[in-house]
Amino acid sequence: MRRRTFLAIAIGGLAVSAASGAKILRLGTRIPQYRKPQLDEDSPTGRLSAVEMSTVMALAEVLIPADTKSERIYNVLRSHVESRTLANNGYLEEYRRAVALLDETAESVTAVGGKFAELPVSQRQRILEDILWEYRAEQTRVRQFEAIFSPAGTLAFRNFVVRDILEAFFRKLPGEAWAIVGYSHYPGVPADPRTYSRPLQITSTSNLSDHAA
Amino acid sequence: MPLNDIPDVCIIGAGLAGGIMAYELASKGVRVTVLEAGPRHDPQARFSYMQNRLATGADPWASNLPERDVFTNAGEVEYPLKSARVKAVGGSTLHWGGLSLRLHETDFKMKSLYGLADDWPIGYEQLEPYYGKAEAALGVAGIADNPFASYRSTKFPLPPFPFNYHDRVFKKACDKLGIVMHHIPWARNSMPYQNAPACQAFSTCGSHGICPISAQYTSERHIQLAEKTGNAQVIPNANVLRIHVDKSGRAQSVTYATPDREQHELRAGAFVLAAHAIESTRLLLLSKSSRFPQGLANRSGLVGKNFMEHLYLSVTAKLKERVAPHRIGFNTAESHQFVAAKNKDDTGSVKIEFEITGPTPLDIARRSGNWGADLAREIRESYGRDVRISLEIEQLPDEKNTISLDPKVTDYFGNPAPRITYAIGDYEKATAQKAIEIGESIFGALEGAEITRGGSESMNNIGFGYHHMGTCRMGHDPEKSVVDSDLRSHDVDNLFIVGSGVFVTGGGVQPSLTIATLAIRAAEYLAKEFN
Ligand SMILES: Cc1cc2nc3c(=O)[nH]c(=O)nc-3n(C[C@H](O)[C@H](O)[C@H](O)COP(=O)(O)OP(=O)(O)OC[C@H]3O[C@@H](n4cnc5c(N)ncnc54)[C@H](O)[C@@H]3O)c2cc1C
Numbered sequence: 001m002r003r004r005t006f007l008a009i010a011i012g013g014l015a016v017s018a019a020s021g022a023k024i025l026r027l028g029t030r031i032p033q034y035r036k037p038q039l040d041e042d043s044p045t046g047r048l049s050a051v052e053m054s055t056v057m058a059l060a061e062v063l064i065p066a067d068t069k070s071e072r073i074y075n076v077l078r079s080h081v082e083s084r085t086l087a088n089n090g091y092l093e094e095y096r097r098a099v100a101l102l103d104e105t106a107e108s109v110t111a112v113g114g115k116f117a118e119l120p121v122s123q124r125q126r127i128l129e130d131i132l133w134e135y136r137a138e139q140t141r142v143r144q145f146e147a148i149f150s151p152a153g154t155l156a157f158r159n160f161v162v163r164d165i166l167e168a169f170f171r172k173l174p175g176e177a178w179a180i181v182g183y184s185h186y187p188g189v190p191a192d193p194r195t196y197s198r199p200l201q202i203t204s205t206s207n208l209s210d211h212a213a
Numbered sequence: 214m215p216l217n218d219i220p221d222v223c224i225i226g227a228g229l230a231g232g233i234m235a236y237e238l239a240s241k242g243v244r245v246t247v248l249e250a251g252p253r254h255d256p257q258a259r260f261s262y263m264q265n266r267l268a269t270g271a272d273p274w275a276s277n278l279p280e281r282d283v284f285t286n287a288g289e290v291e292y293p294l295k296s297a298r299v300k301a302v303g304g305s306t307l308h309w310g311g312l313s314l315r316l317h318e319t320d321f322k323m324k325s326l327y328g329l330a331d332d333w334p335i336g337y338e339q340l341e342p343y344y345g346k347a348e349a350a351l352g353v354a355g356i357a358d359n360p361f362a363s364y365r366s367t368k369f370p371l372p373p374f375p376f377n378y379h380d381r382v383f384k385k386a387c388d389k390l391g392i393v394m395h396h397i398p399w400a401r402n403s404m405p406y407q408n409a410p411a412c413q414a415f416s417t418c419g420s421h422g423i424c425p426i427s428a429q430y431t432s433e434r435h436i437q438l439a440e441k442t443g444n445a446q447v448i449p450n451a452n453v454l455r456i457h458v459d460k461s462g463r464a465q466s467v468t469y470a471t472p473d474r475e476q477h478e479l480r481a482g483a484f485v486l487a488a489h490a491i492e493s494t495r496l497l498l499l500s501k502s503s504r505f506p507q508g509l510a511n512r513s514g515l516v517g518k519n520f521m522e523h524l525y526l527s528v529t530a531k532l533k534e535r536v537a538p539h540r541i542g543f544n545t546a547e548s549h550q551f552v553a554a555k556n557k558d559d560t561g562s563v564k565i566e567f568e569i570t571g572p573t574p575l576d577i578a579r580r581s582g583n584w585g586a587d588l589a590r591e592i593r594e595s596y597g598r599d600v601r602i603s604l605e606i607e608q609l610p611d612e613k614n615t616i617s618l619d620p621k622v623t624d625y626f627g628n629p630a631p632r633i634t635y636a637i638g639d640y641e642k643a644t645a646q647k648a649i650e651i652g653e654s655i656f657g658a659l660e661g662a663e664i665t666r667g668g669s670e671s672m673n674n675i676g677f678g679y680h681h682m683g684t685c686r687m688g689h690d691p692e693k694s695v696v697d698s699d700l701r702s703h704d705v706d707n708l709f710i711v712g713s714g715v716f717v718t719g720g721g722v723q724p725s726l727t728i729a730t731l732a733i734r735a736a737e738y739l740a741k742e743f744n
Contacts, residue, residue: 062585063584064584064585065578065584065585065589065592125585162584166588167575170574170578171267171269171575172268177574177575178574180596181597183539185414186416186539187415187417187420187542188264188417190413190415191414191540193403193411193412193413193414194375196378197375197378199537200378200537200540
């Protein structure tokens, strides 16, 4: 059964038992804590194989919001993932699970059974939409349902892999991240200290032309 | 000074108050040893601290020995002490904001002017010259354009930081309402000062608590200056456990422990307790003896009573037009219009801080469910549309808000942890309500602003300034206070207590300039005893 159908049936089930609403609500708010995926602190650290790493980078290519994706970006992210799986117990396992999830989903959606990393970006994007559709639902309540009904693997994928890659992009590639909003000067980089008292000079994007004059 | 010598003065704590005392005494020829519970951070490593903080979020000022810094909460409101202090050479100034404000002259006379709380045993007029000295010591950048401030006899030592370009967004609204905005005095170099460079807009001082080039003042500056005199030595990782008195009731020595739990004894001619309002209290209570059964210097029973804070609330709004946040690490405009009211019957002081700030691209990404091009679009659409008004409010002393010794929980050295019993009274709640109304009225006067946090949501999210005050209050009467106006304890003649613990009332502005002012004055007085 595909996840979406499963969720619909499950919500229906909740509606039927609405008489004991208070209890269900409490259950609804408690379950996410029970179900909150945890890193397995006993699992070993180590390195991903080259093939696994290329799948992770194929995922990063879809995830990161940079306009242009230079080799430098991939080098930084590769080194981030490597130090993460080497230093923090649980991450090697989660990254491996992510690779398996992506490849399994790729196989099931492509007629020819291709690997995630071999697919064009547009198809990888569709696969992510399928796996992460709940992630897009913005309301907390929906997120609670997601926490109840999503397979634990999907939640872990989002919490430990997707977030880790996105966070690494924003933290470790600040120049690229701040360029999204047209900043060439951003926290951590020195500048003429009076710049802030003048209008912003947009340097790298024209999407932000509506600044207060 | 050789390490084994008996110093004239032993200072406990190398934070703001301890650092200033050390320099002021040492430069007057008094031999000083400073014992500091925490480690010494290398100022040369500040750049890598900043980079690491940005790359990983790791807080370089986090406790190096968390079991030493345990505390408990027993009151209605949980007080987040962990984020509210730093234990290291430099103390809490290692990640303070640097806002350096004078109390208002009315703050010293709350009882006589408003019939509230108590008057201080000294007034603004006595402190005014020392405020000028403290501004010079900290290198405060400012300009006297605050029409609500009390008189001043000296200029700020450094020129002000100009207004943020986007402060004009707030100005439009404030002009309509008749609210006057003015510059903010910061202990941060607007030009090179005291061998430290001018600010270079790294923009990590406020949000990340690090200036990589030390253009923002930390009390490490005074510790270094003190050491340079040759009259001061600093012993880091030296946690004072007890202050001992001799038969005559004078303080004679301290016991301190290093992280290996080894204990050491240090004698001195006089002692200055500068461990901040909570730990100073704990040390006094721990140092009880047959002569001082309620704790040292606690004849009044007031050690640990009247713990105060400044409460912080915020009202936020989304704007139609976009501002450019994160180009500098601090605010540049505030208003003290509601700080010194004519009448404080129902509500206390409210200070308005105008903040050109909002979520960073990373913050937006964290909250978003998008990725890739959709995430980039979302960031572009929403970045720079949020602004905030922060409101700092006064809290009156209340004997029920206390610091005491926890009966069960002990720290790394086996001593009772400090227990905080804290609540927010009706007066403060009413002041908070008024503050929210002020914030909302400003956004109400701002065309196109949509309030995103206000009313009960602001009320339910009351925060703190991390200003601990009032636990060892000063006064003339030994029955009703712990120290006199020179900060000498009433009960122990050679024991001085410095820091905001001695404040009788807290006013409505940040306390540290007043801490420095009182420390300079007390050092002048104490030095005379040795010269
Ligand atoms: C995030 C933050 C922002 C702030 N921003 C501002 C601001 O903008 N403006 C402002 O005015 N104030 C601000 N403050 C408050 C300011 O930092 C304090 O008022 C000031 O540092 C207090 O000085 P102090 O010397 O009394 O205490 P501290 O600076 O905290 O120093 C006390 C020292 O004593 C040491 N110590 C404690 N117990 C022992 C012991 N038993 N033995 C030996 N040593 C001991 C501690 O390790 C510490 O180093 C801020 C505080 C925080 C946390």
